Amino acid sequence: MVKVAVVEGDGIGHEVIPVARDILAAVRPDFEFFDVEVGYGLWERTGCACGEETMAELRSADAILFGAITTPPDPDYRSVVLQIRHDLDLYANVRPIQGGDVDIVIVRENTEGLYSGIEWTEPDRACTARVVTRRGSERVARYACTLAKSRRHLTVGNKANVLKSDCLFVEVCMAEAARANVPCTARYIDALCLDVLMHPDRYDVIVTTNIFGDILSDAAAYLVGGLGMLPSANIGERHALFEPVHGSAPDIAGQNIANPIAAIRSAAMLLRHVGDPAAAAAVEEAVRRVVDAGIRTPDLGGTAGTREFGAAVLREV
Amino acid sequence: MVKVAVVEGDGIGHEVIPVARDILAAVRPDFEFFDVEVGYGLWERTGCACGEETMAELRSADAILFGAITTPPDPDYRSVVLQIRHDLDLYANVRPIQGGDVDIVIVRENTEGLYSGIEWTEPDRACTARVVTRRGSERVARYACTLAKSRRHLTVGNKANVLKSDCLFVEVCMAEAARANVPCTARYIDALCLDVLMHPDRYDVIVTTNIFGDILSDAAAYLVGGLGMLPSANIGERHALFEPVHGSAPDIAGQNIANPIAAIRSAAMLLRHVGDPAAAAAVEEAVRRVVDAGIRTPDLGGTAGTREFGAAVLREV
Ligand SMILES: CC(C)[C@H](C(=O)O)[C@@H](O)C(=O)O
Ligand SMILES: CC(C)[C@H](C(=O)O)[C@@H](O)C(=O)O
Numbered sequence: 001m002v003k004v005a006v007v008e009g010d011g012i013g014h015e016v017i018p019v020a021r022d023i024l025a026a027v028r029p030d031f032e033f034f035d036v037e038v039g040y041g042l043w044e045r046t047g048c049a050c051g052e053e054t055m056a057e058l059r060s061a062d063a064i065l066f067g068a069i070t071t072p073p074d075p076d077y078r079s080v081v082l083q084i085r086h087d088l089d090l091y092a093n094v095r096p097i098q099g100g101d102v103d104i105v106i107v108r109e110n111t112e113g114l115y116s117g118i119e120w121t122e123p124d125r126a127c128t129a130r131v132v133t134r135r136g137s138e139r140v141a142r143y144a145c146t147l148a149k150s151r152r153h154l155t156v157g158n159k160a161n162v163l164k165s166d167c168l169f170v171e172v173c174m175a176e177a178a179r180a181n182v183p184c185t186a187r188y189i190d191a192l193c194l195d196v197l198m199h200p201d202r203y204d205v206i207v208t209t210n211i212f213g214d215i216l217s218d219a220a221a222y223l224v225g226g227l228g229m230l231p232s233a234n235i236g237e238r239h240a241l242f243e244p245v246h247g248s249a250p251d252i253a254g255q256n257i258a259n260p261i262a263a264i265r266s267a268a269m270l271l272r273h274v275g276d277p278a279a280a281a282a283v284e285e286a287v288r289r290v291v292d293a294g295i296r297t298p299d300l301g302g303t304a305g306t307r308e309f310g311a312a313v314l315r316e317v
Numbered sequence: 318m319v320k321v322a323v324v325e326g327d328g329i330g331h332e333v334i335p336v337a338r339d340i341l342a343a344v345r346p347d348f349e350f351f352d353v354e355v356g357y358g359l360w361e362r363t364g365c366a367c368g369e370e371t372m373a374e375l376r377s378a379d380a381i382l383f384g385a386i387t388t389p390p391d392p393d394y395r396s397v398v399l400q401i402r403h404d405l406d407l408y409a410n411v412r413p414i415q416g417g418d419v420d421i422v423i424v425r426e427n428t429e430g431l432y433s434g435i436e437w438t439e440p441d442r443a444c445t446a447r448v449v450t451r452r453g454s455e456r457v458a459r460y461a462c463t464l465a466k467s468r469r470h471l472t473v474g475n476k477a478n479v480l481k482s483d484c485l486f487v488e489v490c491m492a493e494a495a496r497a498n499v500p501c502t503a504r505y506i507d508a509l510c511l512d513v514l515m516h517p518d519r520y521d522v523i524v525t526t527n528i529f530g531d532i533l534s535d536a537a538a539y540l541v542g543g544l545g546m547l548p549s550a551n552i553g554e555r556h557a558l559f560e561p562v563h564g565s566a567p568d569i570a571g572q573n574i575a576n577p578i579a580a581i582r583s584a585a586m587l588l589r590h591v592g593d594p595a596a597a598a599a600v601e602e603a604v605r606r607v608v609d610a611g612i613r614t615p616d617l618g619g620t621a622g623t624r625e626f627g628a629a630v631l632r633e634v
Binding site: 071079082114115119121123124125126127128129130131132133134135159161162163164165166167168189190191193194197198211212214215217218219221222226227 | 388396399431432436438440441442443444445446447448449450451452476478479480481482483484485506507508510511514515528529531532534535536538539543544
């Protein structure tokens with residue numbers, strides 16, 4: 001039995017996640033869902049966006065379906081998403097950039113690098129430690145190699161010409177790729193960002209450190225029209241969280257106009273993760289058929305509401 | 318009298334820099350030029366790519382016209398460009414992204430951030446300190462504000478939602494912009510990379526920290542067809558260095574086919590820097606007229622050689 005924690009979060013999370021959850025429930029009636037409240041709303045009421053109790057609930061799940069969190073303009077508010085990635089040790093952030101002729105998967109190290117949390121400030125100086133460990137690099141490299149093995153090849157995004165911390169990262173990734181017998185090339189992250197845009201066909205699986213992956217995945221999203229439709233997976237040894245790449249979009253929340261495709265595709269990644277690639281493919285295919293039939297939310301030029309789009313996908317699966 | 322140090326460097330630096338220098342000499346017969354050898358070639362012969370004597374020569378110049386350096390696959394070779402930026406305290410790396418409807422200037426902090434050189438390695442862990450100082454942020458912010466004042470507005474690329482070191486950077490930039498009365502917005506660097514690609518018209522001057530500027534300027538180069546034609550300036554309190562953004566391109570070196578436009582435009586930035594905007598504009602306009610007349614190097618679909626293109630620009634200025 002698969003236990004799925006459902007975190008709607010804030011804003012349009014309340015609209016797109018129920019749609020994705022209903023589709024999951026339709027293809028896998030055996031899944032058990034339970035809601036977990038996290039985010040800005042909770043923080044406003046209780047002063048805590050995601051406490052130990054909440055973390056325990058998340059830990060009890062086999063997979064987490066996650067919406068989006070509003071980052072309030074309050075310096076005391078620490079990002080809940082970062083806290084969860086860290087506490088559940090979700091070391092690989094997997095972002096497929098797919099659409100048209102583009103088929104790239106960015107695998108971003110998700111727990112260290114510049115997100116180490118090791119910072120020291122003096123009145124006139126603020127520092128952050130960029131930490132790259134062998135173990136952290138190994139596990140994300142291994143994940144990327146497994147993925148690349150069933151695809152084509154691997155590119156290691158890095159800045160080893162400037163950062164010693166990236167010499168270690170590249171060394172480990174190259175070694176893992178050699179061991180897995182995956183063709184592998186190292187590219188400097190600046191040149192890589194440009195080349196991915198100019199020649200997306202040259203890229204397949206890209207593995208890189210935390211903040212480079214953060215930037216690269218947004219830049220590459222340009223190839224498929226922006227962040228709107230992109231799903232993502234945050235994978236750990238014991239836990240996994242699936243979330244649309246887009247944010248909580250407070251400006252359009254509550255109007256039943258948000259595009260639920262990113263959330264539905266994230267649910268498909270969840271299905272694949274729990275070992276049901278057939279159901280995952282069925283959901284992805286259903287989304288394609290609905291879009292092809294002209295049923296689209298306003299951002300894609302259509303008139304369908306979030307719920308109506310979801311209902312159409314439900315009919316197809 | 319203006320003393321210009323000329324560093325051809327490696328590869329196509331030997332071809333594009335003489336062209337740019339001849340054009341400078343034509344518009345400013347009073348300039349005094351002297352050659353300085355730097356780079357991989359020198360390092361192979363002497364084991365030192367840029368020693369103290371060389372640095373003293375560079376320091377004696379009013380401006381440096383710089384080609385490109387080949388980075389050899391040797392871990393002991395420390396980047397000469399980084400050494401020069403650091404030793405001459407060239408704190409602002411200015412990269413105009415211009416062409417078609419795009420008119421953006423990226424001002425990148427050029428001496429600190431992840432390029433601090435503060436690194437520590439253990440067998441299974443490698444760390445780099447990202448250092449942001451108030452003084453370092455102030456001077457680059459001031460430079461960007463001066464530029465933005467004669468243009469439209471300023472955007473501060475940052476990741477203050479994750480990095481305390483960027484809270485300082487944003488705070489300082491916002492304060493400098495307020496003081497200079499320049500409209501200013503802070504944007505997260507990941508979203509900024511995407512939005513610059515989707516809506517370049519929304520951006521004017523962008524100031525950001527070292528490695529974010531490195532990545533952003535390559536990504537934004539996509540808007541104008543790549544790095545090939547982009548000039549840059551590295552500005553300090555006492556020194557200034559002008560270089561094409563492209564590299565030494567060993568694959569096409571020695572064939573008289575390299576496009577010298579980036580080098581010529583860098584020379585135009587040099588002219589503007591030493592207080593001759595009229596000559597700078599004349600050079601830029603001459604390049605435009607030559608390209609419009611159909612005289613182009615092979616990368617732009619033409620048949621002109623590097624030298625022939627340069628000669629045509631010389632006739633126009
Ligand atoms: C919201 C922010 C902390 C986060 C990140 O930097 O990882 C976001 O940009 C992302 O990519 O998921
Ligand atoms: C060659 C490299 C060290 C350099 C940098 O990282 O600054 C280059 O990418 C640049 O942008 O000038």
